[in-house]
Amino acid sequence: MLSKDEIDKIKRAREEWEEKSVSKTISRFPERKPKFATDSGIVVKRVYTPEDLQGQDYLNDIGFPGEYPYTRGVQPTMYRGRFWTMRQYAGFGDAEESNVRYKYLLSQGQTGLSIAFDLPTQIGYDSDHPLAEGEVGKVGVAISSLADMEVLFDGIPLDKVSTSMTINAPAAILLAMYIAVAEKQGVPMDKLDGTIQNDILKEYVARGTYIFPPAPSMRLITDIFEFCSKNVPNWNTISISGYHIREAGATAVQEVAFTLADGIAYVDAAIKAGLDVDEFAPRLSFFFNAHNNLFQEVAKFRAARRLWAKIMKERFNAKNPKSWQLRFHTQTGGSTLTAQQPDNNIVRVTLQALEAVLGGTQSLHTNSRDEALSLPTEDSVRIALRTQQIIAYESGAADTVDPLAGSYYVEALTDEIEKRAMEYIKKIDDLGGAPKAIEKGYIQKEIQDAAYEYQKAVESGEIVVVGMNKFQIEEEPPKNLLKVDPAVAEKQKARLARLKSERDNNRVKEALSGVEKAAKGEENLMPYIIEAVKAYATLGEVCDVLRSVFGVYQESVIL
Amino acid sequence: MDRPIRVLVAKPGLDGHDRGAKVIARAFRDAGMEVIYTGLRQTPEQIVEAAIQEDVDVVALSILSGAHNTLLPKVVQLLKEKGAGDKLVVGGGVIPPDDIPYLKSQGIAEIFTPGTPTSESIEFIKSHVRVEA
Amino acid sequence: MDIKKGIIDGDRIALAKLITMAEDGKKEAMDIIKELYHRTGNAYLIGITGPPGVGKSTLTAKLARAYSGLGKKIGIIACDPTSPYTGGAILGDRIRMQELFTDPNIFIRSMGSRGHLGGLSRGTRVAVRIMDIFGMDYIFIETVGVGQSEVEIADTADTTIMVLAPGLGDDIQAMKAGIMEIGDIFVVNKADREGAEKTAREIDTMLDFNEKSTWRPKVIMTVAQDNKGINDVLHAIEEHMKYIKDSGIFASKRKEHIKEEILELATQNIMSEIMTGLSKEELLGIVDKVAKREIDPYSASIDIIKPIKGGIQK
Structure with missing residues (x-):
């Protein structure tokens, strides 16, 4: 930190520079716009200097990688030790087809699996449910029972890979199936490594695949926390997600604020359920978006890390340093992709992936160029994976830790995002916390307002989207898009019918009534759900029991 | 015409991506339309009943789940069956270009894919809607 | 299509079209209503009002569902404000009534105020008339009310339900002057929340000071979302109906209308x-x-x- 005298000297020099050089240049060549700002409305100055970091104390505010407040990263050596996990979100069709794609991705150097489930699975319906019509296997793989899950992981040793599952409302059931498959492979629970998304609050505000009302949903989540802390110690029990909040139209500041506010709500709920903060907090993980604005996004990751460390240490009095660390997965911004000139998306994804790496992500998914048009083809997915590998092996960006630290601009942005996010969190605290703020529609409305403002700015041309509202060309409709085989639904239905005739239906009935009893009482639900899936009760059957006890969530929309 | 155009904005299918539906609902409102918004996870039956009761001029369907080839034609077909085939039906969302000719042949008047300005959808509706003055 | 015949035959498309025509002030609509006017007078009108966010639409949906279960035919008119600047409106009340969409006994219509002040929409009254002709047993009119705008609904409805929720504290204080004369039934919804009993007690106490009427308004706690207390509200409606019919208020109010x-x-x-x-x-x-x-x-x-x-x- 510079002394006041030195800062004053810089200030005077800057003012002189502005008076002489800058004004002279501007009088001849005006700047492109009267005001520059990030897509989150943070005003961007012409130049940043040590003046912008006056209040900053290096050791306290930035410090060293692997040390509080983790501004520079959660591990001391970061990517010098090991690259981030390259984890492409994938899954479509039925379990067999997805199993082939996973094996392909692993053979191409991918280091972890990320399972996409179809929508019926995500909201707790079997493939033969009337609401599943037209949806089976479309946005992910259809999993209706343990039998499907066994096929999905056939030949993939679950003690060797880490598996991330994007599943929320029925997370407990899919986790139970994973545990059951592992057991059949001879892998005990304490050898399992992976993540379930399990973040219901953002479903209510941004992603929409909720089933139950908030209170029983929070109970399911804390049951999972408790069960895993005792039995599946290496499992990340939740991935608190800002990704979808950003996709729904939030700004970078809102992404940080609403995600951490959700995080606070989960910690509160777990403590209220009688858990010790240091028992479950080390297994909390996060999931962010890498959007277009390069430096803002890097600063966002740094700010989120510092803010969470402070929240855990100061607000929740966590003692274990692992509880203070915000570890996160990143996905490049899906909504930034254009259907026009789709190859341009490769460039967007490259920049966004670089942001995630410069921001110290623990794992990364890079979107494929054709995702504004349909599910990605194998070729597109390979290019997306290669993008990560080029950054890792060729760019040198991973060779030093937190390379942008000390940039006047990036440090100033980091401070600013943290400050603005904190203001939102205070506001949400005043409303009674994230669940209350969601119930009142506050968070939804803030996001919708931002989304609408963005849309208007794009339509007025204030925001340029290359190839879409500027530099357009006449183009042929793209060819070779991925099509999901429509026979998948029929195949799944047949498989379910066979399962229901072959399994021990008495055992299923008994196991389901066990789930019902536990749901009505206060016991941890996990052992009962595991018993039910092992008896080959289907996802839909278990969810129906829970629906009958818990009820279903009714969307509240304020437009 | 002095009465507002009435539009039903609905989300068939199970996906929860309602950013587009909400943005377009606001844009329609700001263009002077009366927008009936029905929320997520609507079956074709629910959508058609709502369209009939509300006597809307336009049914705007937003879908990103990939089930468009199944669900969109079903809405049109049910509207016809119930004697409400006079409504303009449009769709929007992540819909591959290959599928658009099929959807149009099934009676969807227009499909708006990602990147379409809201002003374009509004213009389309204003010039195609059948409102008796 | 022959709208008039459709209305007589119970065709919902005809009903929907006639409401549109009447709302637009079409002469043909008025002619049909004139011809069928003799069929009116049978529907019972229930007004549902209260501040935003208390769960009016959800309560309306559950009440309608309960009446439908008794074999009754229900019309619902949900009113929302029209923007005075653009003339547009977002009518979002249906969202909380999704379970009713395919109930053959229930017909829901959303209406923008279209410049009409006072809480109802320009076409509400005529829509009520048309639903009455169509043979609805009960017609619910739902509108946001904070302060003065609910006077109009109370004026139109036979029974007016004022919906509140815990935690509105100051709002109730501010509203009490206006609302106490308006509600025939007070519902404290979201009663599983902290402060529900206190809110109910406060309303009760305020009602004690209002001795203008021989009807003592009921105060009922509900959790509409979970279907709790719905039957109590139903009974209160029927009780109030009996009261106004027996006392002659119903007949004189109808004449006044x-x-x-x-x-x-x-x-x-x-x-x-x-x-x-x-x-x-x-x-x-x-x-x-x-x-x-x-x-x-x-x-x-x-x-x-x-x-x-x-x-x-x-």
Whole structure:
């Protein structure tokens, strides 16, 4: 930190520079716009200097990688030790087809699996449910029972890979199936490594695949926390997600604020359920978006890390340093992709992936160029994976830790995002916390307002989207898009019918009534759900029991 | 015409991506339309009943789940069956270009894919809607 | 299509179309209503009002569902404000009524206020009339009310339900002057929340000071979302219905409504008579004269109704 005298000297020099050089240049060549700002409305100055970091104390505010407040990263050596996990979100069709794609991705150097489930699975319906019509296997793989899950992981040793599952409302059931498959492979629970998304609050505000009302949903989540802390110690029990909040139209500041506010709500709920903060907090993980604005996004990751460390240490009095660390997965911004000139998306994804790496992500998914048009083809997915590998092996960006630290601009942005996010969190605290703020529609409305403002700015041309509202060309409709085989639904239905005739239906009935009893009482639900899936009760059957006890969530929309 | 155009904005299918539906609902409102918004996870039956009761001029369907080839034609077909085939039906969302000719042949008047300005959808509706003055 | 026949035959498309035509002020709609007017008078009107966010739509949905379960036919009119700047509106009440969409006994219509002040929409009254003709047993009219705007709904409905929720503290204080005379039934919804009993008690105490009426409004706690307390509200509605029918209030209020309606329609008729007998140019000419202070507006107003006065006297 510079002394006041030195800062004053810089200030005077800057003012002189502005008076002489800058004004002279501007009088001849005006700047492109009267005001520059990030897509989150943070005003961007012409130049940043040590003046912008006056209040900053290096050791306290930035410090060293692997040390509080983790501004520079959660591990001391970061990517010098090991690259981030390259984890492409994938899954479509039925379990067999997805199993082939996973094996392909692993053979191409991918280091972890990320399972996409179809929508019926995500909201707790079997493939033969009337609401599943037209949806089976479309946005992910259809999993209706343990039998499907066994096929999905056939030949993939679950003690060797880490598996991330994007599943929320029925997370407990899919986790139970994973545990059951592992057991059949001879892998005990304490050898399992992976993540379930399990973040219901953002479903209510941004992603929409909720089933139950908030209170029983929070109970399911804390049951999972408790069960895993005792039995599946290496499992990340939740991935608190800002990704979808950003996709729904939030700004970078809102992404940080609403995600951490959700995080606070989960910690509160777990403590209220009688858990010790240091028992479950080390297994909390996060999931962010890498959007277009390069430096803002890097600063966002740094700010989120510092803010969470402070929240855990100061607000929740966590003692274990692992509880203070915000570890996160990143996905490049899906909504930034254009259907026009789709190859341009490769460039967007490259920049966004670089942001995630410069921001110290623990794992990364890079979107494929054709995702504004349909599910990605194998070729597109390979290019997306290669993008990560080029950054890792060729760019040198991973060779030093937190390379942008000390940039006047990036440090100033980091401070600013943290400050603005904190203001939102205070506001949400005043409303009674994230669940209350969601119930009142506050968070939804803030996001919708931002989304609408963005849309208007794009339509007025204030925001340029290359190839879409500027530099357009006449183009042929793209060819070779991925099509999901429509026979998948029929195949799944047949498989379910066979399962229901072959399994021990008495055992299923008994196991389901066990789930019902536990749901009505206060016991941890996990052992009962595991018993039910092992008896080959289907996802839909278990969810129906829970629906009958818990009820279903009714969307509240304020437009 | 002095009465507002009435539009039903609905989300068939199970996906929860309602950013587009909400943005377009606001844009329609700001263009002077009366927008009936029905929320997520609507079956074709629910959508058609709502369209009939509300006597809307336009049914705007937003879908990103990939089930468009199944669900969109079903809405049109049910509207016809119930004697409400006079409504303009449009769709929007992540819909591959290959599928658009099929959807149009099934009676969807227009499909708006990602990147379409809201002003374009509004213009389309204003010039195609059948409102008796 | 033959709308009139459709209405008689119970065709919901005809019902929907006739409401649209009437809301747009079409003459054909009025002609049909005139012809079928003798079929009106059977529906019971329930007003549902209260501040935003208390769960009015959810409560309405559950009540409608309960009546439907008893084999009754239900119409719901949900009113939302129209933007005065663009003329557009987002009508979002249906979202909380999704479970009713495919119930054959229930018909929901959302309406923008279209410049009408007072809480209801321009077409609400005529829509009620049409649903009545159609044979609805109960018609719910739902609108946001904070302060004064719910007077109109209370005026229109036979039974008015004022919905509140815990945690509105100051709002209730601010509203109490207005709301206490309006509600025939008070519902404290979201009663699983902290402070519900206190809110209910507060309302109860305030009601004690209101001795103008022989009907003592009920205060009922509900959790509409979970279907709790819905039957209690149903019973209260039926009780209030019996009370107003037995006491003669129902009949006199209906007559009062008819009187108001006749006068309102007469005003509209006179206005349109004036406007048809007066060209735009003539009117502008008169306006110019008043603007130049050649004549005064009072005399001008007498002048422009002179041509129709004869007609009225006939």
